[in-house]
Amino acid sequence: MQYNLITLRELVGATLVEVGTENQDIYVIDSDLAKSTTTNKFQDAFPERFFESGIAEQNAMSVAAGMATEGKIPFYVNFAIFVSGTCWTQLRQICYANLNVKMIATHPGMDGSYDGATHHANEDIALMRVLPNLKILSPSNPDELSQAVKLAAKIQGPVYIRCARDSVPNLPAKKQVELGKAVITEDLGDDFAILYEGSTADLAMRSFEACKENGWKGKLVHVFSIKPVDSACICSIAGKVKKMVTVENHSVLGGLGSLTAEVICNMPNHAPLAQVGVEDVFTESGSLKAVKEKYGLTVENVLKKLEEI
Amino acid sequence: MKDAKQLKLLANRNRRRIVEMVYRAGVGHVGGALSVIDLLTAIYENEVDFKERKRARVILSKGHAVPAIYAELVEKGIVDESLFPTFRQIDSKLQGHPYTCDIPETDATTGLLGQGFSMAVGMAVVKKNEGDPHKVYAIAGDGEMQEGQMWEGLMCAAHYKLDNLVFILDYNKLSSSHPTNEIINLEPFAEKMKAFNYHVIEIDGHDMEQILSAIAEAKTVKGTPTIIIANTIKGKGVSFMEHVPKWHSSGLTDEEYEIAMKDLEKEKEALVYAV
Numbered sequence: 064m065q066y067n068l069i070t071l072r073e074l075v076g077a078t079l080v081e082v083g084t085e086n087q088d089i090y091v092i093d094s095d096l097a098k099s100t101t102t103n104k105f106q107d108a109f110p111e112r113f114f115e116s117g118i119a120e121q122n123a124m125s126v127a128a129g130m131a132t133e134g135k136i137p138f139y140v141n142f143a144i145f146v147s148g149t150c151w152t153q154l155r156q157i158c159y160a161n162l163n164v165k166m167i168a169t170h171p172g173m174d175g176s177y178d179g180a181t182h183h184a185n186e187d188i189a190l191m192r193v194l195p196n197l198k199i200l201s202p203s204n205p206d207e208l209s210q211a212v213k214l215a216a217k218i219q220g221p222v223y224i225r226c227a228r229d230s231v232p233n234l235p236a237k238k239q240v241e242l243g244k245a246v247i248t249e250d251l252g253d254d255f256a257i258l259y260e261g262s263t264a265d266l267a268m269r270s271f272e273a274c275k276e277n278g279w280k281g282k283l284v285h286v287f288s289i290k291p292v293d294s295a296c297i298c299s300i301a302g303k304v305k306k307m308v309t310v311e312n313h314s315v316l317g318g319l320g321s322l323t324a325e326v327i328c329n330m331p332n333h334a335p336l337a338q339v340g341v342e343d344v345f346t347e348s349g350s351l352k353a354v355k356e357k358y359g360l361t362v363e364n365v366l367k368k369l370e371e372i
Numbered sequence: 373m374k375d376a377k378q379l380k381l382l383a384n385r386n387r388r389r390i391v392e393m394v395y396r397a398g399v400g401h402v403g404g405a406l407s408v409i410d411l412l413t414a415i416y417e418n419e420v421d422f423k424e425r426k427r428a429r430v431i432l433s434k435g436h437a438v439p440a441i442y443a444e445l446v447e448k449g450i451v452d453e454s455l456f457p458t459f460r461q462i463d464s465k466l467q468g469h470p471y472t473c474d475i476p477e478t479d480a481t482t483g484l485l486g487q488g489f490s491m492a493v494g495m496a497v498v499k500k501n502e503g504d505p506h507k508v509y510a511i512a513g514d515g516e517m518q519e520g521q522m523w524e525g526l527m528c529a530a531h532y533k534l535d536n537l538v539f540i541l542d543y544n545k546l547s548s549s550h551p552t553n554e555i556i557n558l559e560p561f562a563e564k565m566k567a568f569n570y571h572v573i574e575i576d577g578h579d580m581e582q583i584l585s586a587i588a589e590a591k592t593v594k595g596t597p598t599i600i601i602a603n604t605i606k607g608k609g610v611s612f613m614e615h616v617p618k619w620h621s622s623g624l625t626d627e628e629y630e631i632a633m634k635d636l637e638k639e640k641e642a643l644v645y646a647v
Contacts, residue, residue: 090498111501112501114497116524116528117527117528117531119521119524119527119528121486121487121490121520121521121524122490122493122521122524122525122528124490125487125488125489125490125491125493125494125521125525126490126491126493126494126497126528127494128480128487128490128491128494129480129490129491129492129493129494129495129496129497129498130494130495130497130498131494132429132472132479132480132491132494132495133494133495133498133499134498135498137494152484152487153484153487153490153521155484156481156482156483156484156487159471159473159481160471160472160473160480160481161473162481
């Protein structure tokens with residue numbers, strides 16, 4: 064399949080301007096990274112609804128809680144490591160109170176590339192998934208990012224949108240994304256299934272093509288809604304295909320692979336499951352390509368894992 | 373608007389409710405609730421109208437002192453006194469820390485120290501932006517000032533010149549086991565806040581006249597947030613609790629309950645006689 068690549072991060076600001084034009088209750092909170100996350104576009108368009116917290120992420124997250132209490136819809140936009148890690152207990156309070164706070168977490172997984180292990184958020188899905196009331200969305204293309212932001216604004220309660228810094232296929236959405244629904248991107252047979260989160264869309268698609276070239280006929284499934292997850296879809300696939308592999312820009316602990324295992328584990332019979340992701344290690348600095356290759360996010364590794372089971 | 377004499381009587385009634393609640397439930401942070409109750413009573417009674425759609429907010433960042441809020445919400449008819457034995461118990465809406473899903477009037481789900489003040493900043497930003505004239509009152513404890521997030525919030529509120537934000541320090545000088553300033557010294561606090569560009573008012577947090585005058589003064593301040601440093605006594609009003617760290621969190625025996633209620637009854641009689 065031929066497609067161009069695009070960085071979703073570059074669309075965050077424009078998307079927020081679009082929803083912020085329609086809905087005057089939307090505020091955006093930044094922690095001195097507006098240029099990197101592109102929320103400076105929202106700042107230019109709506110300076111009165113843009114709040115700069117400075118490099119004080121915990122304060123920023125709780126400020127969002129206060130804005131939500133006043134009936135606003137704050138979007139806290141920052142690198143995934145800060146949104147999910149630095150202010151985890153502040154977010155936990157927001158989830159406990161079911162406050163209407165939205166987060167867009169850019170640079171998930173190893174997308175912080177050259178910054179190294181300090182800034183690689185290979186734990187964000189794990190950290191977010193354990194919080195009751197929180198919804199987690201994982202867009203894989205520009206349409207889905209736009210739909211995810213609009214969906215988040217409509218949902219009453221906290222929402223975490225995982226937004227790739229690395230490139231994803233610049234393809235239109237297969238269909239309108241929905242909360243709690245996965246997207247079956249390709250369905251050629253039951254030899255295998257590749258399940259992926261949004262930031263690994265390119266790798267998952269290239270892997271699927273390689274499988275096709277090997278003569279394997281399988282399914283490609285984008286787990287757009289990580290929480291709530293589409294258990295019915297995943298179980299149905301696990302009952303049909305011969306083998307499954309999850310592909311994630313995240314630790315293999317607590318992320319999409321773990322989630323899939325939890326979903327299928329009490330089925331009497333299901334396909335064996337392999338996981339592609341960062342093994343239980345800290346990563347390092349490097350270009351996006353080099354880091355992801357070294358830590359297992361390659362077509363070869365996806366095929367090898369599929370062949371091993 | 374209630375005057376100081378009326379508020380003193382209400383604060384005494386709230387003190388008896390706090391003791392009753394912690395005695396009936398067998399658990400609870402009684403000391404810090406008794407140190408903050410004069411301040412809370414004055415603010416809730418005179419500044420908050422729960423019937424208004426837009427209204428002043430009160431954030432108890434030191435959420436463990438929640439018996440003080442529940443006591444005042446009984447006064448407001450929002451919490452029923454019959455729930456006191458259920459405080460901190462299973463299936464109760466009187467959670468151990470303020471929880472807005474159960475009681476929205478508590479304004480902020482707090483408990484993890486250091487977070488409530490930042491929430492107040494968020495509320496004040498929106499109110500200021502939208503021309504809502506009501507104030508946001510945030511109350512923190514002195515031990516809570518050891519949390520880093522407090523200082524993030526303090527810098528932020530001053531930077532944005534949030535003159536609709538009133539920060540109140542319940543300065544009872546005791547944490548769960550030690551004098552707070554022996555653990556990590558907060559002093560010189562007033563000077564620190566002046567350096568942060570706050571309008572600083574220092575009062576006796578149990579003197580209702582001083583509390584009312586500080587609240588009134590805060591309303592006149594323009595271009596900077598106000599801090600009211602309220603010097604208080606942990607366990608205030610109950611003879612054997614005052615200044616005793618144990619009463620940070622403890623249930624009462626029958627005998628202790630009797631003594632506490634007698635102390636407070638005596639105070640009430642003195643107040644009634646004074647009126």
